[in-house]
Amino acid sequence: xxxxESSKSxxxxxxxxxxxxxxxxxxxxxxxxxxxxxxxxxxxxxxxKCEFDYILIAVSDRAIHDVAxxxxxxxxxVAHTSGSIPLEALQPFQSKIGVFYPLQTFxxxxxxxxxEIPFFMEGIDDETTEKLRELAxxxxxxxxxxxxxxxxxxxLASVFACNFVNYLYSNAWQIMDDAGLPTEVLIPLIHExxxxxxxxxxxxxxxxxxARKDLPVIHSHLAMLENDSHKAQIYRLLxxxxxxxxx
Amino acid sequence: xxxxESSKSxxxxxxxxxxxxxxxxxxxxxxxxxxxxxxxxxxxxxxxKCEFDYILIAVSDRAIHDVAxxxxxxxxxVAHTSGSIPLEALQPFQSKIGVFYPLQTFxxxxxxxxxEIPFFMEGIDDETTEKLRELAxxxxxxxxxxxxxxxxxxxLASVFACNFVNYLYSNAWQIMDDAGLPTEVLIPLIHExxxxxxxxxxxxxxxxxxARKDLPVIHSHLAMLENDSHKAQIYRLLxxxxxxxxx
Numbered sequence: 001x002x003x004x005e006s007s008k009s010x011x012x013x014x015x016x017x018x019x020x021x022x023x024x025x026x027x028x029x030x031x032x033x034x035x036x037x038x039x040x041x042x043x044x045x046x047x048x049k050c051e052f053d054y055i056l057i058a059v060s061d062r063a064i065h066d067v068a069x070x071x072x073x074x075x076x077x078v079a080h081t082s083g084s085i086p087l088e089a090l091q092p093f094q095s096k097i098g099v100f101y102p103l104q105t106f107x108x109x110x111x112x113x114x115x116e117i118p119f120f121m122e123g124i125d126d127e128t129t130e131k132l133r134e135l136a137x138x139x140x141x142x143x144x145x146x147x148x149x150x151x152x153x154x155x156l157a158s159v160f161a162c163n164f165v166n167y168l169y170s171n172a173w174q175i176m177d178d179a180g181l182p183t184e185v186l187i188p189l190i191h192e193x194x195x196x197x198x199x200x201x202x203x204x205x206x207x208x209x210x211a212r213k214d215l216p217v218i219h220s221h222l223a224m225l226e227n228d229s230h231k232a233q234i235y236r237l238l239x240x241x242x243x244x245x246x247x
Numbered sequence: 248x249x250x251x252e253s254s255k256s257x258x259x260x261x262x263x264x265x266x267x268x269x270x271x272x273x274x275x276x277x278x279x280x281x282x283x284x285x286x287x288x289x290x291x292x293x294x295x296k297c298e299f300d301y302i303l304i305a306v307s308d309r310a311i312h313d314v315a316x317x318x319x320x321x322x323x324x325v326a327h328t329s330g331s332i333p334l335e336a337l338q339p340f341q342s343k344i345g346v347f348y349p350l351q352t353f354x355x356x357x358x359x360x361x362x363e364i365p366f367f368m369e370g371i372d373d374e375t376t377e378k379l380r381e382l383a384x385x386x387x388x389x390x391x392x393x394x395x396x397x398x399x400x401x402x403l404a405s406v407f408a409c410n411f412v413n414y415l416y417s418n419a420w421q422i423m424d425d426a427g428l429p430t431e432v433l434i435p436l437i438h439e440x441x442x443x444x445x446x447x448x449x450x451x452x453x454x455x456x457x458a459r460k461d462l463p464v465i466h467s468h469l470a471m472l473e474n475d476s477h478k479a480q481i482y483r484l485l486x487x488x489x490x491x492x493x494x
Binding site: 110153156159164165203214238244 | 307308331350351354357359363364389391393396397400402405406409410411412414415417418419420423425426428429432433434435438439440443444446447448449450453454457458461464471472477478480481482484488489
């Protein structure tokens with residue numbers, strides 16, 4: 001009876017997730033229904049003793065080296081989850097190394113549909129890549145291979161599409177606050193703009209004063225920003241880019 | 248019988264929409280179930296003869312003046328739909344003037360939920376403002392008053408939150424194309440980023456290398472952009488802004 005039980009659990013994948021930040025927290029949530037998952041604090045990486053099939057290092061870029069160095073030698077597939085760090089960063093310490101990169105912005109408290117997240121895999125050899133792919137496919141059907149160079153480009157693109165976009169939202173929030181207007185009225189516009197990229201290449205869907213080269217409006221906007229040189233610089237640079245896009 | 252019919256239709260509001268661009272097309276669609284609506288080409292404004300309760304001038308900013316000048320004198324509330332043009336632009340031509348500004352980005356072919364669109368009203372006097380408010384409330388519960396100065400600020404904020412955001416999407420698309428990566432993998436990230444502003448002030452939700460002052464990643468991103476000085480300028484300016492935001 002006991003044996004049966006243990007062999008049953010032996011069929012399930014065993015995954016250690018190191019790191020309890022946004023990515024680590026969500027990987028544990030996503031994998032818990034699909035595998036036997038243990039979560040480890042990054043300072044306790046050296047204590048990972050049990051046999052795992054996968055050890056996922058979901059810590060900040062600068063901590064990856066130390067965690068990888070602290071891990072006991074293992075037969076597990078050891079993968080980090082960073083967009084920017086090359087696979088080779090794990091090479092001195094482990095053999096079956098890889099990258100398991102989910103392309104999403106995570107907030108700890110938020111419930112997410114993990115099946116919508118694209119995962120990007122890289123392994124030191126075909127067998128490792130395949131094992132990582134198998135694990136990712138349990139979570140999401142969108143699983144891609146990307147080498148370290150492509151992953152860096154992907155990360156750069158996501159900085160434009162997510163981090164910089166959020167910063168523009170923040171600028172818009174400030175303008176509304178300063179004018180005594182309620183920020184929530186911008187939300188339907190923001191959602192529609194984000195929806196539109198599913199239907200139309202953003203280059204072809206560009207609207208607004210810059211797209212129609214409406215100089216009187218552009219000048220009146222710059223006049224409103226004359227006491228905010230940072231926003232005026234952003235306005236000028238992006239307007240110039242949009243005007244060139246349309247030529 | 249005939250009299251009854253005409254008195255019945257007399258209970259319904261009669262709205263003329265001048266202009267058949269994105270805004271005009273969608274106003275006609277939104278109002279058709281709620282009022283008797285007629286659509287006019289902007290070059291035919293002088294032919295608007297029937298008695299309307301409202302004449303909405305949904306044409307490009309630079310055409311508003313000519314359309315307003317061409318309209319026959321009327322008892323209707325005459326309002327334009329522009330974020331940038333002051334109410335006074337209509338003053339020389341009509342008496343019951345106003346602004347009826349929907350804050351949304353419209354694409355002609357797209358079906359939209361009009362009840363989610365915020366409308367911003369301004370009238371030359373209280374009665375006109377109230378009439379415009381009544382019309383807007385038929386379409387959406389989000390109806391606000393905003394004077395011409397506030398509307399200009401609102402328009403400026405929407406340039407940041409919509410037009411500039413779309414331009415950043417376009418930059419991300421280019422980076423993906425150049426790296427041979429599928430652009431659609433960015434879409435869940437884009438949607439999540441847009442969703443997040445409903446829950447959290449974008450200033451507090453800022454993530455990414457600039458927010459965590461991750462200089463090695465920032466430098467490696469700038470190195471990837473060394474042959475694209477425009478994108479590098481955007482990267483530097485927005486990264487600088489985000490780093491100051493967090494201080």
